[in-house]
Amino acid sequence: MFIFIPFLKFQMIGSTHKISAYPSLSAVCGLLLGPIYGFFAVVLVTLVYFFFNSKAFYFGIYSLIPPALAVISAGALSEGKWKYAAIILIMGLLLFYLTDVGRVAFCNPCLSILALLLVLIFREKISKLLFNKDYKKLIVGAIILSFTSVMVDHLYGSILGIVYLNLSAEDYISVIPIFVKERLIMTLIGAFFVIFAVEISKCFLKHATKLKEKLIKSYIDEEIKINYKNTFNIDEDLLKKYNVKIPSEEEQKEILKTLAEVMILNNDKDKN
Incomplete structure (x- = not known):
């Protein structure tokens, strides 16, 4: 499934805008492949797709950064190495607020801050929740994992938008309601794939x-x-x-x- 990350897109409800689905799949990629192999898989496939259709990447070759970091975060969290995910989020927030746009549109990374708080609160428990026999705990773990990876992708994508596309603070402020809805949908899609992967793995092991x-x-x-x-x-x-x-x-x-x-x-x- 991870092989087709750059190719997948889904239509937003009530909108003609198409969003790349890789943020939804970054969590399951990190879960199945871990932070290292997941990173190489995403980078390799994205590079291949980039050479075939470079116009699909708004940030050029730098478009590799958000999905790669998202998969690393997901892989680290699934292995209980929560500090790596926290560092990635903290670095992203610092970079965002160091920009002029970030200081004006300070509310834009609100969901990324929430993701960081969840990582700091649950820490290695996220990994334990993912592999818990209690289905409710599995759902909670899957949602946290998916949400964190989606928000890592969004955070670094926002930074690239400022640096690479010269987007204004007004642009970021105006799309807050839209991106909140989009990222929550991505989170739910990602959580579904995580739960599916965990259950399939349990079946194989059984x-x-x-x-x-x-x-x-x-x-x-x-x-x-x-x-x-x-x-x-x-x-x-x-x-x-x-x-x-x-x-x-x-x-x-x-x-x-x-x-x-x-x-x-x-x-x-x-x-x-």
């Missing part, structure tokens, strides 16, 4: 666990059949003499299953 259990069971059954045949060659009198008991097939299966689970657990710990 079936992967079942498949792993089936493979282990199949291997154990086969191993027991082979080994149990060899027990007939054992001297039973010798076993009785030393009071040694050979475990039954079921007992052997349970022992091997326990050993397999311990080995898998230790292997997972080593990876972490």
Whole structure:
């Protein structure tokens, strides 16, 4: 899905204006690919699209900046590294207010400030909310993640509008009601994709666990059949003499299953 970020557009309700949909998808890209791979994926695809249709990018090659930072923020938040997202937002706000337009249209980044406050309040809890079993908490986490990434994109897009297009403070003030509505719609779309991605991932993991259990069971059954045949060659009198008991097939299966689970657990710990 992330491959088509620059190509996706959606029509605003009650308007002929078309908005690029990548801010809506930046959250799910960051979630699935993380901050590093997500960054490279977005930059690579955007560059390819830029060379094919450079007119679609209002800020020229600098149009790479907003989506790239949005994906980095989303990826960092989904991994619990909230400080990176906070730094990106703080830097963006500082840059915006350092401009003449920013000091006049000081209300323009109000939603970006709200996003920063949410990051500072929830911090690593955002990541925990995303992967929580409680569906309501998942929705809250998805909305925060989507909202933050959308507002990072908007904030840096606003800065580019000032620097690259020389937009006036009046332009920014006049569009506040419009961009608030647009960004909230993008947030909801992004949250939907995040929830969808999380649920699909859970489904894959669930079936992967079942498949792993089936493979282990199949291997154990086969191993027991082979080994149990060899027990007939054992001297039973010798076993009785030393009071040694050979475990039954079921007992052997349970022992091997326990050993397999311990080995898998230790292997997972080593990876972490």
